[in-house]
Amino acid sequence: MSLPVRTAIAAGLLAVCGLALAAPRPLVAAKSRIDFSVKEMGVTVSGQFRKFEATIDLDPARPEASKAEVVVDIASLTTGDADADAIAVDKPWLDKLGFPKATFKSTAVKSPAPNRYEVSGVLTIRGKARPIVVPLTTAAQADGGLLATGGFSVRRSDFGIGGGEWNEGDLVADEVPVTFSLTLGPAAR
Incomplete structure (x- = not known):
């Protein structure tokens, strides 16, 4: 086999491998979480969003080519207290x-x-878009999937979240920590 043919085959294999790494990974919803906590009258109340979609196209070889999009269903919020959730x-x-x-x-x-x-990226809540930087750590899974974890904080006032007497003073903290653990399946080939 000539050198140009071997080079072409090697280049083709590298391109295919690169595409496999950069292909979007499907979210494994049953193994993924988006959690939050907020202090209400000094007491931490924890909750989560049970329904969300994520499309993550992470290329470790070329991180600048990576993309992520997450869409959260607001009605899926739960704290375990139906009245508070409403x-x-x-x-x-x-x-x-x-x-x-x-x-x-x-x-x-x-x-x-x-x-x-x-x-x-841009985080949009209640129609208000704000720039944000989200730190993310990944860990390879035995099935070829990927676990992506991280966290950030949201200031309620930046998005116009809250109102009435509960928004006065320190009844409900302005800073809301958010953590996530997203299990992603193997990249599509």
């Missing part, structure tokens, strides 16, 4: 009827260290 998704707070989805869409991805990423 208030949280009502109009002065998250307003599930007026703004049924919260979204994050990446604009740039950097990798400062192996398996660590800084995902810059």
Whole structure:
């Protein structure tokens, strides 16, 4: 086999391998979580969003070519207290009827260290879009999948979340920590 033919085959194999790494990975929803906590009158209340979609196209060889998009169903919020949940998704707070989805869409991805990423993007809640940087750590799974974990904080006031007497003073903290654990299946080939 001639050198040009071997080079062409090698280049083709590298291209295919690169495409496999860069292909979007399907979200394994049953093994994924988006959690939050908020202090209400000094007491931490924890909850989660049970329904969300994520499309993550992570290329470790070329992180700048990576993309991520997450869409959260606001009505899926749960804290384990039905009354509190109804208030949280009502109009002065998250307003599930007026703004049924919260979204994050990446604009740039950097990798400062192996398996660590800084995902810059736009977070939109209640129709208000704000830039944010989300730190992300990945771990390979035995099935060829990937576990992506991280966290960030949201300031309620940046998105107009809250209202009435509960928004006065320190009754409900402005800072809301969010953590996530996304299990992604193997990349499509």
